[in-house]
């Protein structure tokens with residue numbers, strides 16, 4: 625993808641109503657590190673928005689998103705009692721989001737999804753060739769979003785179970801595990 629840097633920089637702050645609705649209207653866009661413009665994901669990977677965390681929920685991101693060490697859970701705020709890792713931009717090491725590994729039930733449905741911080745993400749909208757702040761857009765994909773999240777959880781649960789069975793088989797300790 626080629627674009628003129630100077631035009632993009634100009635338009636980052638030039639947000640009008642038309643652009644505000646871009647996320648909602650199903651426009652195709654790429655997600656970039658707000659600091660260095662590295663591509664971190666795209667709209668095909670989006671499955672909704674987590675308003676309480678001001679984050680875009682993504683099923684997948686590019687290999688330029690680095691998953692950090694697991695953080696100890698805190699006791700306050702939205703992330704209370706959650707084990708999570710920060711997501712960082714591979715190019716400039718800015719924190720660009722987080723992924724939750726384990727969480728209380730209120731956040732259970734977004735475990736293992738990539739949560740990109742809207743404050744640290746810029747969006748390049750392909751149709752209008754404009755770069756805007758993610759915080760100016762909404763990414764609600766109702767009612768499909770929750771279904772995809774639910775499906776991804778189910779797939780993950782199956783995978784977890786399969787790898788558990790596989791490891792039990794590998795050490796030869798169990799055979800009846802397959803019946804579950």
Ligand SMILES: [Zn+2]
Nearest residue numbers: 657660713716
């Ligand atoms: Zn960056």
